Amino acid sequence: MVPTLGTGHARGPGRCAAFTPDESRGWRAARAPTIGRVARHDARWPWWVETVLVVVVCFVSVPEASVATGGRFTSPDVVASLVAGCALPLRHRRPLPVTALAVAAGGCFGAMLPLLLVSFHLTALGKVKIAASSTALALGVNALVQPPLSLWAPRTYGPCGLLIVALALGLWASSSRRLADALARQMEHLHRERELRESAARSSERTAIAAEMHDVLAHRLSLIALHSGVLATRAEQLPPVVADRVRLLRTASTDALADLRDVLGALRDSTARGDSRAPALREVDELLDAAREAGQRVVADLGGDAAGAPAAHRLAVFRVVQEAVTNARKHAPEAAVHVRVRYGAPATRVEVTNAAGGEGAAVRSGYGLIGLGERVRALGGELEAGPSGDGAWRVSARLPLVPGPPPGAVPDPETCGDAGGRERRECHSTGKGRRP
Incomplete structure (x- = not known):
């Protein structure tokens, strides 16, 4: 049987090694921060990167403006380049003022680097129209003003070409960000859907347990009502105190049976399992015979007194074997299935092993073991599902007997x-x- 949810072994009573609520919550908690970081992804860089960026921009722009104005470091061109470069870290919180400053510095004084970075930033945020308009405005103003540093002058690095490259890189970054955000939202949706399906699987299993135990309890209450009714017909032959107790017992058992049917009858709906008869009506050997008739190779080793085991144990054993054999037929149809069941103190044990499925194994939904784990934990037991040392797949359950009278x-x-x-x-x- 191919792994449905995970591997490993139970580490304590009432734990399902294949999938447990605690492990599920821990796994989701470990994944949630990653999803959140991707979903809240923005263009902000670490502070040290912003610092290096300002230093590089000022180191390139200020000397260039100084040379263009005759070596004067106090010229308006130098001041504009310095102010525009130092304002770049504020582009996240104040994008419009920083954009206006970069456009003014680029258009009036030819400061190209701040304009490049602002254009890239706006385009990466998806504000393509604002970025293109700002770039066009800066180029137009620069052509009209004709400062010492002209964006239209023929240079080796081509200012206009670099502005176009900045816009293109911004478009690529914007597309990547949108894709990352979409993937993050899809992952979060899938995780929530998985959580809802797991919860639905557990609820469905609890509903099935209640509906199945209704058969057992109804049968036993019916026997009590029947025998007490027989005694009530011979009340004249009994002492008065005993006769009164018999009538009270018959009335109480009949009322209890009616209440049980009223409370649990609603649990049987159109989506319930097609056959949820009690273990007394459906035993493990009957299930294995049906599997053999379907062409599956099954080797059974059943031991112990099944009739002396609690009805809940027999029902749980039946469901474990049913799920394991069904999964083996889906994922490893050619492999032999070995079923071993032992009833008796101190615990009822069931183990199903088969060779692991190959590459053609069917896609698994992963909710069968969740339901089994819920059923076994409800009985205080342990469920283990995972590969064994010899390359086979193994599902085993241990159901402890509760001391009673x-x-x-x-x-x-x-x-x-x-x-x-x-x-x-x-x-x-x-x-x-x-x-x-």
Whole structure:
């Protein structure tokens, strides 16, 4: 069977190694910051990068403006280049003033580097029209004013060409950012969808457990009502106190059966499993026989007293084997499946192994083991799913037996009849009393 959700082994009682709520929440918490960083991605650089940027811009622009104005470092051209370069780190918080300053410095005094960086920044943010308009305005003003540093003068690096390159790079950065944001939103949506499906799988499994246990409880309550009804027909042959208790028992069992059907009957809807009969009606050997008839190779090793095991254990074992055999048929149809079940103290154990599927294994949904984990944890057990050392896939479950009263033990009216509160509950829960 191909791994459905993960690998590993359970590390404590009530844990499902393939997928646990704690591990799910921890994994999502570890992934969330990454998604958030991508979703909130912007053009801001670290402070030291901004500092280096200002130094480089000023180091290039100021000497160039000084040379163009005859070596005067106090000329308006030098001051404009210096101010425009130092204002670049503010382009994130105050984009319009910084853009206006860069356009003025580039158009009136020929400061090209601040204009290049501002054009790239605006285009990367998706403000292509503003960037193109600012660049065109700076070029037009520069052509009219004709300062010592002209953006139209033939130079080796081509100012106009560099401005066009800055716009192109900004478009590429803007597209990359939009793609990253879209992927981040899609990842977040998929994670939320996965979480909702996992929650739905657990809820569906709990609903199935309640609906299946309804069959078991209804059967046993029906037996109690039936036998108490037989005794009630012979009330004249019983002592008056016993006859009253029998009538009370019959009424209580009938009412309890009706209440159980009213409360749990709503759990059976059109989306429920097609066959959710109790383990007494559907046993593991019946399931394995059906798998063999379908052409699947199944080797079974069933041991212990299944009739003496709790109904919830038998039902859980049936569901574990059903899920494991079904997944093996999907993902490794040619591999033999080995099923081993052991009923008895101190725990009921079930193990299903098969060779791992090949490259043609079907795509797995990943929610079957979530439901199994919910069912096993509800019984205080452990579920493990993952590859074994010999390259096979292994699913195993351990369901501990809860200590209870000895078979046939009934409360003693002489010791428990007049007990009150906690003592009465302890008396009935421990089964202290006489044997019939």
